[in-house]
Amino acid sequence: MSIELQNISYTYMPGTPYCRDALLDVSLKIERGEFIGIIGHTGSGKSTLVQHLNGLLRPTAGTVCLDGANMHERKQALKSVRQKVGMVFQYPEHQLFEETVFDDVAFGPRNLGLCDEEVQQRVESALECVGLSVADVAKRSPFRLSGGQMRRVAIAGVIALRPEYLVLDEPSAGLDPCGRDEIYAQILQLYRTSGMAVVLVTHNMEDVARMAKRLLVMDHGRIRFDGPPVDLFHDETIQLRDFGVSLPHVTSLLKTLRTHGLDLDDTLQDEEVVVEAIRSALKRKRDSSC
Amino acid sequence: MLTDIMLGQYFPGNSFVHKLDPRSKIVLTLTFITSIFLANNYISYLTVGLYICLIVLVSGIPVKIVLRSIKPLWIILLLTAAIHLFMTPGTTLVAWGPLSITGEGVKQAVQMSARLIYLILISSLLTFTTSPIALTDAIERLLSPLKRVKLPVHELAMMMTIALRFVPTLLEETDRIMKAQLARGADFSSGNIIKRAQNLVPILVPLFISAFRRADELATAMEARCYRGGDNRTRMKELSLGLNDAVATLTVFILVLVLAWLRWGWSA
Numbered sequence: 200m201s202i203e204l205q206n207i208s209y210t211y212m213p214g215t216p217y218c219r220d221a222l223l224d225v226s227l228k229i230e231r232g233e234f235i236g237i238i239g240h241t242g243s244g245k246s247t248l249v250q251h252l253n254g255l256l257r258p259t260a261g262t263v264c265l266d267g268a269n270m271h272e273r274k275q276a277l278k279s280v281r282q283k284v285g286m287v288f289q290y291p292e293h294q295l296f297e298e299t300v301f302d303d304v305a306f307g308p309r310n311l312g313l314c315d316e317e318v319q320q321r322v323e324s325a326l327e328c329v330g331l332s333v334a335d336v337a338k339r340s341p342f343r344l345s346g347g348q349m350r351r352v353a354i355a356g357v358i359a360l361r362p363e364y365l366v367l368d369e370p371s372a373g374l375d376p377c378g379r380d381e382i383y384a385q386i387l388q389l390y391r392t393s394g395m396a397v398v399l400v401t402h403n404m405e406d407v408a409r410m411a412k413r414l415l416v417m418d419h420g421r422i423r424f425d426g427p428p429v430d431l432f433h434d435e436t437i438q439l440r441d442f443g444v445s446l447p448h449v450t451s452l453l454k455t456l457r458t459h460g461l462d463l464d465d466t467l468q469d470e471e472v473v474v475e476a477i478r479s480a481l482k483r484k485r486d487s488s489c
Numbered sequence: 490m491l492t493d494i495m496l497g498q499y500f501p502g503n504s505f506v507h508k509l510d511p512r513s514k515i516v517l518t519l520t521f522i523t524s525i526f527l528a529n530n531y532i533s534y535l536t537v538g539l540y541i542c543l544i545v546l547v548s549g550i551p552v553k554i555v556l557r558s559i560k561p562l563w564i565i566l567l568l569t570a571a572i573h574l575f576m577t578p579g580t581t582l583v584a585w586g587p588l589s590i591t592g593e594g595v596k597q598a599v600q601m602s603a604r605l606i607y608l609i610l611i612s613s614l615l616t617f618t619t620s621p622i623a624l625t626d627a628i629e630r631l632l633s634p635l636k637r638v639k640l641p642v643h644e645l646a647m648m649m650t651i652a653l654r655f656v657p658t659l660l661e662e663t664d665r666i667m668k669a670q671l672a673r674g675a676d677f678s679s680g681n682i683i684k685r686a687q688n689l690v691p692i693l694v695p696l697f698i699s700a701f702r703r704a705d706e707l708a709t710a711m712e713a714r715c716y717r718g719g720d721n722r723t724r725m726k727e728l729s730l731g732l733n734d735a736v737a738t739l740t741v742f743i744l745v746l747v748l749a750w751l752r753w754g755w756s757a
Binding site (some may be wrong): 213239250253255281282285288293295306307310311356357360 | 669
């Protein structure tokens with residue numbers, strides 16, 4: 200049960216002066232139940248990579264397999280691939296089109312050919328998942344909601360497909376810090392309760408460092424690092440700056456304090472734990488110097 | 490997907506043809522197109538063909554790309570050729586039921602197709618070697634005498650520039666929305682015509698909304714920079730005619746003379 204990319208490459212507009220290699224020989228395996236963060240600067244190939252996960256792009260070279268079957272072998276297979284691999288694009292609120300929130304979220308389930316009761320049930324649970332009250336919003340026009348609410352409706356539209364893998368491309372772009380925290384909290388909650396795999400694309404290290412168990416760093420169409428975030432932050436041989444990303448603030452603070460002689464564990468992530476650790480380290484230092 | 494469509498696409502380059510003043514390019518292209526209608530025998534068609542080959546060579550645009558511009562129109566080409574082939578009266582070469590091919594028909598079919606192909610090639614060469622902005626700039630300048638009769642030339646040119654500028658943006662947007670709906674299980678490639686038209690709603694509604702949003706943003710941005718139409722407006726790139734343009738004009742002039750001579754001889 201996995202998505203497997205084998206040596207895929209992708210070139211935009213081949214054979215014209217605008218031709219550009221977006222992916223070069225990328226191999227990747229995503230197991231069910233993983234939480235993967237993909238990070239990289241603008242134009243590093245993150246979005247191109249994730250569009251291969253549900254067959255929206257066909258690799259110029261290499262194969263993409265879902266549960267061992269090549270996605271692009273049969274055309275019919277793609278539809279079930281897209282049900283199993285849900286994809287939330289950047290600014291997903293731009294895809295809303297129905298007259299009511301209910302109908303918009305129901306678009307996906309209806310395309311799957313489900314019966315009305317099943318559709319209704321899925322829409323309601325999807326809206327609840329993203330923290331919207333069915334009674335409040337279901338009958339309203341999606342265009343009359345606030346930006347953050349529109350985005351949640353759009354995400355609900357993908358969750359309603361009940362995918363086994365959920366790919367989110369910059370789900371927090373353009374939201375205020377409050378809206379960002381809420382969206383991430385809901386994604387985490389969903390991940391924990393549903394057991395689906397989550398692939399989160401972002402260029403913000405803070406977001407992934409807290410949540411992802413496995414981190415991919417992309418640069419110039421290649422995967423430069425694949426492993427737990429902690430390993431990345433403590434691998435002295437990797438110069439993160441070269442990839443256009445930076446350490447999370449917490450980690451760089453801990454590292455700086457360590458170089459100034461405080462005895463700290465710089466793998467900590469949780470804010471409160473870090474504050475406590477710094478406090479006790481300061482106390483130890485004061486005691487020993489007395 | 491959609492973004493791969495060629496739509497009068499500009500191919501950046503640094504050749505003689507690229508560097509010509511867009512005004513002279515437009516005027517010369519129009520002259521050239523008119524002169525094609527002077528051709529009435531195989532030799533003159535060959536001459537025109539050779540001249541186009543020369544432009545392609547000088548412009549440095551890959552031949553494959555130039556030929557690709559004919560592809561969208563091949564059905565029209567085929568129809569034209571077929572109609573001329575079968576419908577022209579004259580001495581019959583082959584008869585097949587009610588259909589017959591005449592010697593004149595063959596000649597007409599070849600020459601008409603050649604004429605069409607030349608028209609397509611030369612106009613695509615114009616758009617291949619001239620950026621859309623330069624083109625509308627040139628059109629504005631060429632039409633500027635019409636300001637006397639109160640034709641809003643600058644506004645028209647600005648509208649054209651903006652429309653051209655947003656073609657790739659909207660294509661990209663369409664591509665994105667299409668992908669987003671595909672990811673939600675939408676199906677654009679099956680069903681009958683009515684079903685397919687209905688299936689476009691999930692693309693068209695978001696596309697229109699985003700087009701209006703963009704138009705609104707653009708209007709605000711233009712106003713914020715005090716845009717107020719064409720009066721007393723200076724430009725960053727002044728158009729200027731040079732030696733290049735004289736040389737190009739000369740070659741077109743010679744071509745027209747040769748074509749006229751091939752048609753009428755010395756007597757006319």
